[in-house]
Amino acid sequence: MFVAQASLAHHGWAWATDMEFELTGTITKARLGNPHGELNVAVKDESWVVEVGQPWRNERAGLSDEMLGVGRVITVHGHRSSNPEQRVMKAERIIIDGKSYNLYPDRKS
Template identity: 55%
Template sequence: MRRRSLLLAALSALLLAIAPAQAHHGWTGGETIELTGTITAARLGNPHGELTLDVEGEQWTVEVGQPWRNARAGLEDGDLAEGVEIRVSGEHAGERLMKAEQLWIGDAHYVLYPGRI
């Protein structure tokens, strides 16, 4: 019986440790919003890229995909760079924070998370 209790305690601790990571990387079911602005900073890499987007004088953080996901969507080096104007649609994930699902650069449309739209 003691062994079973220890096993359940260890399993519970593991699940509690994983929960914050899932919440950070998953979608929370927030509303879908759309922003248009100019990229003022870009950090592309793992675990996901982040853009700082100037939207009418407000700075928004826009999380984009991992490098492989961006490439799969058709984005190339330099597409998400300072000075580029984009329109982006995705989940409003916090105060001036968005998780991008799709974006447009000019007339080009890129779908980062096909299962989300």
Template identity: 55%
Template sequence: MLRPPTRLGLLLAVLITLAFPAQAHHGWAWAEDEPTTLTGTITAVRLGNPHGNLTLDVDGTAWTVEVGQPWRNRRAGLEPGDLAEGIEIRVLGAPSRDSDEKRLKAVQLWIDGEAFPLYPDRL
């Protein structure tokens, strides 16, 4: 049987190990520094925490676009229904460092010409 300090140490090690993949996924480390712009039609939407995801049809290719958390989307001026299937948007963002992964972290969106800055400090 493990002594209490050993169990606590083991628990801390497990928690730290589990935290690193989450940080890598939800941070910017996976994304390129050079931004790109995509224009397409939303084909699927999942909004919520820890961030929302859109599937965007860009010339027949499905891209996963990470948008903000609900509070960030509201702060950018997005209203319920703005990000819905069938809506055409333009997105400025950071693409995945893995060129085979069609994934973009959105910095700013445009819907009908109106800009919605999700991360104004990155513009």
């Protein structure tokens, strides 16, 4: 299932709903790099895949790889997969230790 989810993530925003979505959890795995980063985030009894920005986008937002490391508690705002069976979302904004990092400052939801 992860392969199908990852392939969806490479098509911009078409796979995601238009509705705003938020989750808070702990990073259990991080794969950062191109074409974009992905975090596995534990939220209660569920595991979510959160697509974050490309390295340049994360840096521009003020995020470092260390900030997106395993064990970090984060709140993610963005859009989830339009398939409710998939626990996948694309992050627009990440909150860490009360500070907000906007990955897409020009995007209109």
